[in-house]
Amino acid sequence: MTDCIFCKIINGEIPSKKVYENDFVFAFDDINPKAKVHTLVVPKVHVESLNELEDEKIMAEILKGVKEVAKIKGVKSYRLQVNTGKAEGQEVMHLHFHVLSNTVERKEN
Ligand code: AMP
Numbered sequence: 783m784t785d786c787i788f789c790k791i792i793n794g795e796i797p798s799k800k801v802y803e804n805d806f807v808f809a810f811d812d813i814n815p816k817a818k819v820h821t822l823v824v825p826k827v828h829v830e831s832l833n834e835l836e837d838e839k840i841m842a843e844i845l846k847g848v849k850e851v852a853k854i855k856g857v858k859s860y861r862l863q864v865n866t867g868k869a870e871g872q873e874v875m876h877l878h879f880h881v882l883s884n885t886v887e888r889k890e891n
Contacts, residue, residue, distance in 0.1 A: 788824050788876035802850045806843035809851045812880065819855045819883040823847040829877045832866045848881055857883040 790796040791810060798810035801821050812820040825840045835841060852860050860883035865872040 786828055786876050788874055789828055792826055801854055806840055807847035809847055817882040817884050818886050819857055821851045821881045823879040830875050831877055832864055848879055851881050856887050859885045
């Protein structure tokens with residue numbers, strides 16, 4: 783989607799601090815972190831919100847991406863947030879899973 787900020791990040795048109803990427807998902811640090819670790823995991827295809835996500839392969843890949851991010855960031859304890867719909871705080875209309883943790887067990891390289 784041409785005017786989607788997260789699509790532009792995935793395409794490299796807007797810079798980001800990439801944490802992880804595979805064929806299905808892209809993960810990058812949130813620009814305005816709410817915790818010591820605050821990374822967003824997004825599907826590479828444009829899906830507006832969780833409500834529009836039908837593809838079970840992508841559902842699985844997002845959760846695998848979350849676990850990869852936790853491993854890369856050195857966190858065993860973390861929480862996920864998926865704001866779904868503007869009324870519950872979704873500001874960017876491209877599905878994203880917030881991975882949040884304040885219990886980092888080792889420093890990043
Ligand atoms: P939400 O309110 O769930 O839609 O969350 C959107 C998140 O995207 C917020 O936590 C923002 O800080 C984050 N965000 C917006 N623009 C960028 C960007 N260019 N790079 C990284 N994170 C961003």
